[in-house]
Amino acid sequence: MDEIEIALLGFIYDEDKHGYDLHKEISDLSGIGIVWRVKMGKLYAMLHKLENNQWVISTITQEGNRPQRTQYHITKQGREVFNQWLDAPVNKGREFRIIFLLKMYFALKRGEENANRLITLQQNACREWLKEFHSTEEKLAGQPADFKQIVVNFRVTQINGYLEWLDWCQNHIINKGTLQ
DSSP, X not given: OOHHHHHHHHHSSXXXXXXXXXXXXXXXXXXXXXXXXXXXXXHHHHHHHXXXXXXXXXXXXXXXXXXXXXXXXXXXXXXXXXXXXXXXOOSSGGGIIIIIHHHHHHHHHHOHHHHHHHHHHHHHHHHHHHHHHHHHHHHHTTSOOOHHHHHHHHHHHHHHHHHHHHHHHIIIIITTSSOO
């Protein structure tokens, strides 16, 4: 299952929602819409996959003369999957831009303690990534410059940037309780 699909569970974790309402919340540029964009058709396809995995149950509702609407409810298994997903750092740098920010969005909604725990887990994961790349750097030291060295240096610089940003998050969001 795609991590982005698991993130959808967070939007119905506390409250059942219709697909249109989910799309509206996800698209809100004052929230997660600034990071993640999903087309309505793709959203329904992801919800269908979640339902096939029994992480979501859908019910058809009818309100007056309005057309029928499908409402989505997270299951106990869906809650467990979402909680496990939320309580784990991302495993790859390329997941940082969307997946980690989605996790941060939901962690912040759950409070500073949850956000701080996620940040700490991600800092530890980033430090492990750095160890691996530093080991590769040592093996390449003294060799003529090549593309591999360029890529390794890029990744080290990128991971150090993640760590710097995670420190900023702890200092400005978590510890001070405000975004400055």
